Amino acid sequence: xxxxxxxxxxxxxxxxxxxxxxxxxxxxxxxxxxxxxxxxxxxxxxxxxxxxxxxxxxxxxxxxxxxxxxxxxxxxxxxxxxxxxxxxxxxxxxxxxxxxxxxxxxxxxxxxxxxxxxxxxxxxxxxxxxxxxxxxxxxxxxxxxxxxxxxxxxxxxxxxxxxxxxxxxxxxxxxxxxxxxxxxxxxxxxxxxxxxxxxxxxxxxxxxxxxxxxxxxxxxxxxxxxxxxxxxxxxxxxxxxxxxxxxxxxxxxxxxxxxxxxxxxxxx
Amino acid sequence: xxxxxxxxxxxxxxxxxxxxxxxxxxxxxxxxxxxxxxxxxxxxxxxxxxxxxxxxxxxxxxxxxxxxxxxxxxxxxxxxxxxxxxxxxxxxxxxxxxxxxxxxxxxxxxxxxxxxxxxxxxxxxxxxxxxxxxxxxxxxxxxxxxxxxxxxxxxxxxxxxxxxxxx
Numbered sequence: 001x002x003x004x005x006x007x008x009x010x011x012x013x014x015x016x017x018x019x020x021x022x023x024x025x026x027x028x029x030x031x032x033x034x035x036x037x038x039x040x041x042x043x044x045x046x047x048x049x050x051x052x053x054x055x056x057x058x059x060x061x062x063x064x065x066x067x068x069x070x071x072x073x074x075x076x077x078x079x080x081x082x083x084x085x086x087x088x089x090x091x092x093x094x095x096x097x098x099x100x101x102x103x104x105x106x107x108x109x110x111x112x113x114x115x116x117x118x119x120x121x122x123x124x125x126x127x128x129x130x131x132x133x134x135x136x137x138x139x140x141x142x143x144x145x146x147x148x149x150x151x152x153x154x155x156x157x158x159x160x161x162x163x164x165x166x167x168x169x170x171x172x173x174x175x176x177x178x179x180x181x182x183x184x185x186x187x188x189x190x191x192x193x194x195x196x197x198x199x200x201x202x203x204x205x206x207x208x209x210x211x212x213x214x215x216x217x218x219x220x221x222x223x224x225x226x227x228x229x230x231x232x233x234x235x236x237x238x239x240x241x242x243x244x245x246x247x248x249x250x251x252x253x254x255x256x257x258x259x260x261x262x263x264x265x266x267x268x
Numbered sequence: 269x270x271x272x273x274x275x276x277x278x279x280x281x282x283x284x285x286x287x288x289x290x291x292x293x294x295x296x297x298x299x300x301x302x303x304x305x306x307x308x309x310x311x312x313x314x315x316x317x318x319x320x321x322x323x324x325x326x327x328x329x330x331x332x333x334x335x336x337x338x339x340x341x342x343x344x345x346x347x348x349x350x351x352x353x354x355x356x357x358x359x360x361x362x363x364x365x366x367x368x369x370x371x372x373x374x375x376x377x378x379x380x381x382x383x384x385x386x387x388x389x390x391x392x393x394x395x396x397x398x399x400x401x402x403x404x405x406x407x408x409x410x411x412x413x414x415x416x417x418x419x420x421x422x423x424x425x426x427x428x429x430x431x432x433x434x435x
Contacts, residue, residue, distance in 0.1 A: 008314045015321060016340045020382060023336035027388035043329055050283040058289075122286040124295040127396040128331055159332070166332065174389050194393035252292035 044161035047132060051121045062089060100256040104150060111148075111223065114261040116140060118147075121164065125251045129172035129192075131155075133257065136163045141259050144221050148258040152227035152248030153177070153215065157259065165259075169251050170196065170228070178218035179228055181211050181243075187218060188243075190228055196245045198231070203239040207231050213245050221262065271307055271319070278303050282330050296396060297403035298372065300327050302411060304346045305367035313350040320346025324375065333391065337382055341375030348374045361412035368408035372401045 066085050070078045101117040108115070116135055123131035135141050137160050145157040147167045155175060159166035168175055175192030186202040190213065198213060211231045217224035232244035278299040286295040300323045307319040324342020328335045349367045352358065358366055376397045383390050420426065 008318070012314060012317050012321065012343060016343055019321075019325075019336035019339040023334050023340070023382060024386050026334035026336070027383065027386045040332070047283070051287070054284070054287050054289060120288050122288060122295075123292065124286045124331070125292050126296040126399040127392045128333070129391060129396075130332065172391060173393060174391075194395045255288065 040159060041161070044164060047122060048164060051134075059086070062086075097256045100150065101258075104148065104256065104258045107150070108148065108226075108258065111258070111260055115148075116259045118165075118257055118259050120254055120257060123251055123254070125169065125171065129169045129175075130158075131167045131169065131251055131254070133157075133165050133167060133259065134163070135259060136161045136165050138162045140261075141165050142262050144262045146222045146226070146260045146262070148226065148260065149249040149251065149254045151250060152229065153222060154249045154251055154254060154257060156221055167257075170247055170249070171251070176219070177222055177228060178216045179213050179245075180216050181207060181213055181231065184211065187216050190245060196229070196247055198243040198245050199240065201241045201243065203241075204236070205241045207234040207241060207243050209233055213243075223260065271303065271310075274306050275300075275303050275323075279326065279330070282327070293399055294403055296399035297407055298327060298375075298400055299404070299407055300330075301342075301345065301371040301375065301404055302364075302368060302408060304342060304371050305349055305364060305408070307346065308350040308353050308367060309363075311350070313347050313354070316346035316350035317343045318346070320344070320349075320371075327375075334388075337379045338375060340382055341378035344378050345371040345374035360416070361409065364408040364412040364415075365405060368404050369401060372397075372404050376400065 063082065063086070066082050067078075070081050073081065097117075097119060104117070105112045105115070116139060118133035118135035118139075118141075121132045121134050125131075131154075133141075133147070141157060141160065143157055143160055145165075147154045147156060153170060155167045155169040155172070157165045158168040170177065170190070170192050171194070173193045177190045178187060179190040179198055180187045181198075181201075184205065184207065186205060188198045188201040190196060190198050201207070209231055213228045213231060215222040215224055215226045215228060227248050229245045229247040229249075232246060234241050234243040236242070281297075281299040284290065285297050285299070303323050304316065304320040308316045311319065320342035321339045322342070324338030324340070324345075325335060326338075327333075327342070328338040331338075349370050352370055353363055353367060356366075380390060
């Protein structure tokens with residue numbers, strides 16, 4: 001029987017080469033490879049479990065504080081108080097979420113009929129530019145569904161699990177949205193990244209700073225008229241005007257968001 | 269065994285940091301890279317590179333990136349950190365700070381190069397890299413401080429002093 005003896009350093013080089021090939025398969029496949037799909041399906045319960053552990057930890061801390069406050073009380077009364085406090089905390093959290101949700105819905109009444117409220121479980125606004133919500137496929141969320149925060153568009157859903165989904169924020173380098181400037185003619189493309197910019201505007205267009213940027217819906221993802229941000233100081237490159245945009249939505253502050261039906265689903 | 273305990277703690281921390289309850293910039297921290305730095309103390313450069321490869325794959329899994337980018341970067345980071353720590357005989361806080369900065373820089377540079385060669389787009393820009401460097405470096409400083417406090421607590425001098433007080 002043939003036995004292969006490899007030195008540790010050669011094995012390491014071979015492993016790195018194999019990983020390079022695997023990365024190439026994943027990077028070049030638009031929908032993700034079978035490996036990423038399988039790993040995502042296997043891995044999606046773990047962040048949910050981590051969120052549950054976080055809740056458990058919170059409850060434990062609050063429960064301990066409650067216990068110290070009611071040690072001198074009668075045992076039955078103590079149990080009752082602890083139960084009522086826990087219920088109260090859950091209700092208060094729900095109320096806070098509902099208030100934020102109501103504010104969102106009140107700001108966008110025309111979209112309320114086809115929107116789902118979702119809570120933010122985790123978010124990474126600096127590195128991966130994504131956030132994870134507690135609504136998924138079973139709640140009616142679809143891939144490419146627009147996600148709105150209190151101040152404007154946050155991004156779109158790019159990965160789905162049964163009970164959660166991942167949102168690609170507008171600050172992601174791959175994010176893009178068709179956009180126009182309020183009170184100015186023409187349409188452009190808002191490109192994401194650390195410094196989002198509006199490109200493809202008509203030649204020699206003069207753009208005053210602070211002009212609002214809204215969606216046009218041409219890309220088939222975002223409904224028209226949603227606030228994306230406001231312009232900074234524009235510059236001209238050749239024929240075209242490049243406009244830096246300050247995004248309106250603040251993902252770091254979002255606790256509750258609105259997930260809309262994808263435009264393609266709505267038009268069907 | 270000790271390395272395994274550090275790995276478990278780092279995985280838990282990596283899962284907890286992006287939580288909505290934690291200050292948002294801390295989500296950029298990569299505590300798992302400190303496992304590679306810790307491994308550089310006891311293992312050979314090739315052994316550290318293997319640990320880095322495994323840790324990098326774990327980071328890819330935990331951060332929804334293409335599986336493999338972090339593995340290659342982690343392997344390189346392990347080798348670089350181990351060789352640098354041996355060459356300059358780094359110890360104490362300097363070992364942790366330089367090790368963590370080298371590990372982040374090596375993984376980021378490798379990921380960028382691999383993505384560039386494949387025509388892919390990174391999921392973050394230079395601000396994300398700087399945030400990763402700063403937060404991971406800060407965590408390394410914290411680990412170094414904790415280690416120093418632990419060594420001071422466990423030192424024979426302190427034990428002798430306490431014993432003399434009792435007499």
